[in-house]
Amino acid sequence: MGILHTSIRVGGMVVRNRLYRAPVLEGAGSGPDAAEVYARQFVANAEAGVGLIIQGSSCVLEEGRTSPGMSVVASREQVMGLAPMVDDVHRAGAQIVLQLGHGGIFAMEAWHEPYASSRQGPLLAASPVPWFLRPSFAGVPVHVMTTQEVHDLARRFGMVAAWARHAGYDGVQLGSANAKLLDQFLSPFYNHRTDDFGGSLRNRARILEVIRREVSDQAGDDYPCLVKVPCETALPLTRRTTFVEALELARIAEEAGFDAVTPVNVSVFPDTTLSRGGVPNSLWRNPSMKARLRKAAPSPVRRATIVAGSYLGGRRAPFRPVWNRELFTAVKRQVAVPVLAVGGIRTAGEVNEILDGGNADMVGIGRPFYAEPDLSARILGGDPGPRLCRNSNLCVPAQMLGMKGTCYNPAVRRAARPHA
Numbered sequence: 001m002g003i004l005h006t007s008i009r010v011g012g013m014v015v016r017n018r019l020y021r022a023p024v025l026e027g028a029g030s031g032p033d034a035a036e037v038y039a040r041q042f043v044a045n046a047e048a049g050v051g052l053i054i055q056g057s058s059c060v061l062e063e064g065r066t067s068p069g070m071s072v073v074a075s076r077e078q079v080m081g082l083a084p085m086v087d088d089v090h091r092a093g094a095q096i097v098l099q100l101g102h103g104g105i106f107a108m109e110a111w112h113e114p115y116a117s118s119r120q121g122p123l124l125a126a127s128p129v130p131w132f133l134r135p136s137f138a139g140v141p142v143h144v145m146t147t148q149e150v151h152d153l154a155r156r157f158g159m160v161a162a163w164a165r166h167a168g169y170d171g172v173q174l175g176s177a178n179a180k181l182l183d184q185f186l187s188p189f190y191n192h193r194t195d196d197f198g199g200s201l202r203n204r205a206r207i208l209e210v211i212r213r214e215v216s217d218q219a220g221d222d223y224p225c226l227v228k229v230p231c232e233t234a235l236p237l238t239r240r241t242t243f244v245e246a247l248e249l250a251r252i253a254e255e256a257g258f259d260a261v262t263p264v265n266v267s268v269f270p271d272t273t274l275s276r277g278g279v280p281n282s283l284w285r286n287p288s289m290k291a292r293l294r295k296a297a298p299s300p301v302r303r304a305t306i307v308a309g310s311y312l313g314g315r316r317a318p319f320r321p322v323w324n325r326e327l328f329t330a331v332k333r334q335v336a337v338p339v340l341a342v343g344g345i346r347t348a349g350e351v352n353e354i355l356d357g358g359n360a361d362m363v364g365i366g367r368p369f370y371a372e373p374d375l376s377a378r379i380l381g382g383d384p385g386p387r388l389c390r391n392s393n394l395c396v397p398a399q400m401l402g403m404k405g406t407c408y409n410p411a412v413r414r415a416a417r418p419h420a
């Protein structure tokens with residue numbers, strides 16, 4: 001039996017095997033049916049054998065979501081409302097971790113008109129918005145967080161982790177990549193602070209350390225807390241988190257007490273570098289998506305920025321099988337805590353090679369779960385080939401505009417349900 005089928009301990013959590021569902025937004029929102037929407041996907045995944053589910057990012061504050069379908073976990077009631085789904089996942093044998101995040105300057109209140117106009121407060125930022133992004137932030141209030149507010153935010157992460165524990169979640173993961181608020185602190189592209197949270201890599205990473213402490217203090221020392229470690233690409237001549245810094249960041253995370261790290265290559269912009277593949281052209285080709293985008297971003301400047309960002313991000317980041325291999329393999333050599341691999345992993349062969357080669361401790365798959373809820377059974381059964389997902393990235397604009405988390409590639413949908 002290969003490593004894939006063996007259990008693993010991540011902090012205080014034991015997972016039955018090494019396969020996890022990577023966080024991909026489910027579009028469950030925060031309404032009374034949120035638990036049911038999550039359960040529809042997650043229970044099927046668990047019944048098909050997946051070891052761990054990392055739920056897509058949920059927002060720790062009322063404002064700061066990056067899409068309308070992202071759940072808000074800003075109150076105990078909102079988190080406890082998800083408890084029945086967590087129980088169902090456990091009954092089906094899998095563990096479940098809640099990813100916590102905030103969009104920072106890329107929160108939908110910046111550009112999604114219905115939410116922008118009902119915005120209660122300014123967008124939260126590590127530092128002022130870079131000058132070349134300012135035209136698309138015209139009229140959007142941005143607040144650079146004070147040192148005290150960063151500590152308050154860390155306390156909020158700790159509090160939400162404590163609620164997550166009460167709801168039965170097996171742990172939390174910090175959504176600290178993909179150009180979201182925590183990444184905006186980690187990245188020298190955005191972070192120009194002069195307090196304890198800016199400057200050197202160690203200082204920029206301090207936000208992770210203070211959050212980790214708060215999670216321990218409020219949810220318990222033994223409550224698993226996982227973290228994503230970004231390695232960035234950026235514009236020429238601009239600063240970014242480099243490969244070497246990402247390795248150092250992983251070491252800092254381990255030292256700070258994180259129970260597992262997920263290293264990922266991402267852009268400094270929130271584009272499809274995080275899910276390499278096709279250009280998400282439905283934004284300008286599909287009439288109903290175009291209409292949704294026009295409603296969300298009536299300003300032509302903002303709309304042009306979103307379309308250009310989607311196009312360029314997609315063009316600059318074509319799909320490559322297992323594209324984070326070099327990064328997660330290098331991180332694995334640096335740290336003793338479990339390393340979670342993700343990014344373009346599609347076949348049982350790739351999964352087994354990563355695990356049996358000692359390049360990572362768990363292997364995650366994201367988008368393919370949208371079209372194949374029972375994907376784990378195939379992977380655990382040794383299926384040799386990639387099947388339905390074509391990495392078209394058509395799921396990306398859909399979730400950005402608040403549609404549910406599912407596959408939007410017509411060819412894949414037809415192949416998934418040939419007789420429908």
Ligand SMILES: Cc1cc2nc3c(=O)[nH]c(=O)nc-3n(C[C@H](O)[C@H](O)[C@H](O)COP(=O)(O)O)c2cc1C
Pocket residue numbers: 022023024025055056057099175177178228274275276342343344345364365366367368395396399
């Ligand atoms: C529509 C969509 C939503 C995503 N949402 C999240 C998220 O909430 N948090 C996160 O850390 N990563 C998110 N990701 C990134 C995935 O977790 C994963 O790293 C990426 O899709 C690459 O893995 P894959 O090739 O197996 O899909 C998302 C990706 C997609 C396509």
